[in-house]
Amino acid sequence: MSSIRADQVGGRIVDNTTEVPGTRAPLVLNMTTFGQVTAQVSKVSEAGRAPLAWYVAFAGSLGLLGLLGVCVLYLIFTGVGVWGLNTPVAWAYDITNFVFWVGIGHAGTLISAILFLFRQKWRTGINRFAEAMTIFAVMCAGIFPGIHVGRVWVVYWLFPLPNQMEMWPQFRSPLLWDVFAVSTYFTVSLLFWYTGLIPDLATLRDRAKGRLQQVAYGLFALGWRGSNRHWHRYERAYLLLAALSTPLVLSVHSVVSFDFAVSQLPGWHTTIFPPYFVAGAIFSGFAMVVTLAVPAREMFGLKNLITLRHLDNMNKVILVTGSMVGYAYAMEFFIAWYSGALYEKFAFVNRAFGQYWWAYLLMVSCNVITPQLFWFKAIRTSIPLMFFLSLVVNVGMWFERFVIIVSSLANDFLPSSWEFFTPTWVDIGTMAGAFGLFFTLFLLFCRFLPMIAMAEVKMVMPAADPHHDEDGHHHGTPATGDPS
Amino acid sequence: MTTLETSVPTVDPADSSDDAVKLHGLLAEFESPGEVLKAAEQVRKAGYRWWDCCTPFPVHGLDGAMGIKPTILPIMVFFAGLTGLMAAFILQAFTNSSGMTVWAMVWVTGYPYLISGKPLLSIPAFIPVMFELTILFAALTCVFGMFTMNGLPRLHHPLLGNDRFRRVTDDRFYIVIEARDPKFFRTRTEAFLESLGAVAVEEVQD
Numbered sequence: 001m002s003s004i005r006a007d008q009v010g011g012r013i014v015d016n017t018t019e020v021p022g023t024r025a026p027l028v029l030n031m032t033t034f035g036q037v038t039a040q041v042s043k044v045s046e047a048g049r050a051p052l053a054w055y056v057a058f059a060g061s062l063g064l065l066g067l068l069g070v071c072v073l074y075l076i077f078t079g080v081g082v083w084g085l086n087t088p089v090a091w092a093y094d095i096t097n098f099v100f101w102v103g104i105g106h107a108g109t110l111i112s113a114i115l116f117l118f119r120q121k122w123r124t125g126i127n128r129f130a131e132a133m134t135i136f137a138v139m140c141a142g143i144f145p146g147i148h149v150g151r152v153w154v155v156y157w158l159f160p161l162p163n164q165m166e167m168w169p170q171f172r173s174p175l176l177w178d179v180f181a182v183s184t185y186f187t188v189s190l191l192f193w194y195t196g197l198i199p200d201l202a203t204l205r206d207r208a209k210g211r212l213q214q215v216a217y218g219l220f221a222l223g224w225r226g227s228n229r230h231w232h233r234y235e236r237a238y239l240l241l242a243a244l245s246t247p248l249v250l251s252v253h254s255v256v257s258f259d260f261a262v263s264q265l266p267g268w269h270t271t272i273f274p275p276y277f278v279a280g281a282i283f284s285g286f287a288m289v290v291t292l293a294v295p296a297r298e299m300f301g302l303k304n305l306i307t308l309r310h311l312d313n314m315n316k317v318i319l320v321t322g323s324m325v326g327y328a329y330a331m332e333f334f335i336a337w338y339s340g341a342l343y344e345k346f347a348f349v350n351r352a353f354g355q356y357w358w359a360y361l362l363m364v365s366c367n368v369i370t371p372q373l374f375w376f377k378a379i380r381t382s383i384p385l386m387f388f389l390s391l392v393v394n395v396g397m398w399f400e401r402f403v404i405i406v407s408s409l410a411n412d413f414l415p416s417s418w419e420f421f422t423p424t425w426v427d428i429g430t431m432a433g434a435f436g437l438f439f440t441l442f443l444l445f446c447r448f449l450p451m452i453a454m455a456e457v458k459m460v461m462p463a464a465d466p467h468h469d470e471d472g473h474h475h476g477t478p479a480t481g482d483p484s
Numbered sequence: 485m486t487t488l489e490t491s492v493p494t495v496d497p498a499d500s501s502d503d504a505v506k507l508h509g510l511l512a513e514f515e516s517p518g519e520v521l522k523a524a525e526q527v528r529k530a531g532y533r534w535w536d537c538c539t540p541f542p543v544h545g546l547d548g549a550m551g552i553k554p555t556i557l558p559i560m561v562f563f564a565g566l567t568g569l570m571a572a573f574i575l576q577a578f579t580n581s582s583g584m585t586v587w588a589m590v591w592v593t594g595y596p597y598l599i600s601g602k603p604l605l606s607i608p609a610f611i612p613v614m615f616e617l618t619i620l621f622a623a624l625t626c627v628f629g630m631f632t633m634n635g636l637p638r639l640h641h642p643l644l645g646n647d648r649f650r651r652v653t654d655d656r657f658y659i660v661i662e663a664r665d666p667k668f669f670r671t672r673t674e675a676f677l678e679s680l681g682a683v684a685v686e687e688v689q690d
Contacts, residue, residue: 033655034540034654034655035654035655038540038653038654038655160575160579162588162590162592166592166593166595167595168579168580168594168595169579170580170597170599171576171579171580171609171610171613172580172597172599172602172606172609174612176613177612177613177616180612180613180616180617181612181616184616184617184619184620187620187623187624188619188620188623191623191624191626191627192623194627195627195630199540199541199653202653203540203653203654205653206650206651206652206653206654207650207653207654222631222636222637222638223636223637223638223639223640223641223644224636224653225538225641225643225644225649225652226538226539226540226652226653227536227537227538227634228524228536228537228538228539228542228543228546228547228550228552229536229550229552229634230634230636231539231541231542231546232542232547232552232555233555233557233630233633233634234542234630234634235542236554236555236557236558236630237557237626237627237629237630240557240558240561240622240626241623241626241627244561244619244622244623244626245623247615247619248616248619251612251615251616251619255612255616258612455540455541455653456541458540458541459541459542463516463517464517464541464543464544465517465518465544466516466517466518466521466543466544466545466546467518468516468517468518
């Protein structure tokens with residue numbers, strides 16, 4: 001029986017993207033012992049200095065974060081008039097960015113929760129940083145509705161808090177549902193991420209040489225000691241969190257889509273929006289995971305843990321969700337025609353051929369045509385190509401939200417009130433600045449926290465099977481022969 | 485068991501003098517999940533009660549080998565979800581559909597919103613928030629309930645002061661039998677742990 005086993009090919013990274021019937025492809029390459037996983041992953045946060053590329057990226061991200069600070073402060077001190085909004089186009093870059101960032105977050109939850117429920121073991125290599133990405137993306141998303149309300153100092157009106165006006169938020173509004181959906185999503189994602197981090201923080205605590213690291217990692221590890229009585233409840237809690245996060249993640253982007261679908265505006269008032277938004281969110285999120293994973297595995301030498309198989313799988317998800325998004329685009333047009341509603345028909349023809357035709361063309365070519373290239377395995381497994389295509393998808397998905405929001409608002413019922421939206425430097429600066437916040441947080445995470453879920457990766461290694469030893473191999477010595 | 489006859493029980497550690505460091509228990513180290521699984525079964529069969537396995541990751545089958553009863557966490561989470569659902573309904577019905585004045589830390593009055601002729605109590609519009617709070621309450625209970633039942637967070641534990649135990653979060657598997665176990669006798673338990681194939685057995689001080 002031939003099987004692909006990493007330990008049979010000493011020192012060389014094998015191709016684990018090929019399916020061999022009857023065997024499971026290895027998810028950890030060139031390593032057979034648990035200690036090797038610990039050492040390799042911990043090395044990143046234990047190193048005295050980060051790779052040079054990290055410092056370069058961090059400096060750039062900090063610069064953009066500064067720009068975000070400037071733009072937000074300028075907006076707060078001056079008013080939302082500093083953005084290019086006008087009367088029919090009251091939502092533009094702000095809500096585009098909000099939907100874009102919330103969508104990015106969805107891939108992290110999909111990987112951590114849905115793939116967990118489906119017992120997809122390959123998720124262990126990527127779930128930690130995909131979840132981190134979720135949290136940072138939702139933080140970026142939260143900024144935009146927060147600042148676009150104009151009077152930021154009364155943003156607490158969003159919450160049902162007793163106040164001197166004896167007024168309450170209006171719970172029949174999708175905008176309020178959004179407040180609850182996004183804040184619940186952020187809280188649950190953070191809990192999920194932190195729960196998963198605890199055993200690995202304990203690893204860093206136990207390996208730490210300096211007093212500062214011991215105390216810092218020790219405090220956040222909460223005194224975790226790997227007790228099996230604890231693991232029992234921990235595993236149950238993890239499963240429950242996965243089961244709770246799965247409907248949650250589907251609900252969040254559905255609720256985001258209600259912001260549009262529940263309104264009466266042609267182009268927004270569409271029943272296909274919830275599933276279409278969820279598919280789009282997963283599509284863009286996975287593209288962002290690839291965008292982050294490719295440089296991260298390169299920079300920190302994690303190619304044997306985030307293997308080509310992981311990337312190949314993610315590209316397949318991009319292909320599937322990209323095709324779903326393409327189907328939704330087509331179905332929107334069909335329903336617009338089939339409905340016989342004049343305004344609805346106009347909204348869609350105008351979307352493709354009106355004043356925003358270039359944005360629509362960009363959206364369709366990036367989101368529908370590009371991912372179809374992933375049908376070819378050569379493209380799915382080519383690092384430079386997948387990195388480029390993931391960037392293309394990110395751009396396309398940003399434009400999708402822009403097209404939906406701006407083209408529908410700019411040309412609504414009454415031609416006399418039509419306007420064209422032009423962004424100002426503050427619009428563009430805030431958008432770029434959000435990327436600064438995202439990458440700053442992500443780079444700090446890569447540097448100081450375990451980027452790979454060590455305990456979970458160990459669980460999917462062959463040596464973790466208690467019956468592994470019974471076939472005559474000791475986990476400490478690499479197997480050289482055929483296991484059968 | 486042979487060890488019972490050959491070993492002489494020493495002084496019970498609980499009775500030892502106060503100035504000496506108190507014994508927490510005995511720590512046995514194993515090299516693989518399979519070994520610790522087999523050993524755990526033996527420890528349970530020997531009738532120990534105050535003991536535990538510590539592993540870098542959850543070992544498949546160890547719960548059964550140790551005889552751990554299923555946790556009540558799912559039941560707690562279910563009722564927390566139900567509480568969230570009810571709380572969200574009451575919150576929305578009170579604030580948006582009623583004009584009642586009630587005391588909730590301060591006196592608050594509901595505001596019956598009339599929006600586009602919809603009924604005051606428009607339950608379909610309340611469903612999204614009811615759903616979100618169900619999930620929120622359930623998830624918070626899940627995580628904090630799990631930590632509370634595990635006795636975490638804690639700043640220190642006798643095991644964490646042991647140098648050998650540091651590899652528990654790396655690649656080694658341990659069985660700890662605590663000194664407070666009625667069946668614990670210093671030498672007899674040590675011999676017993678060694679007989680299970682432990683690569684090392686040592687004392688853990690409190």
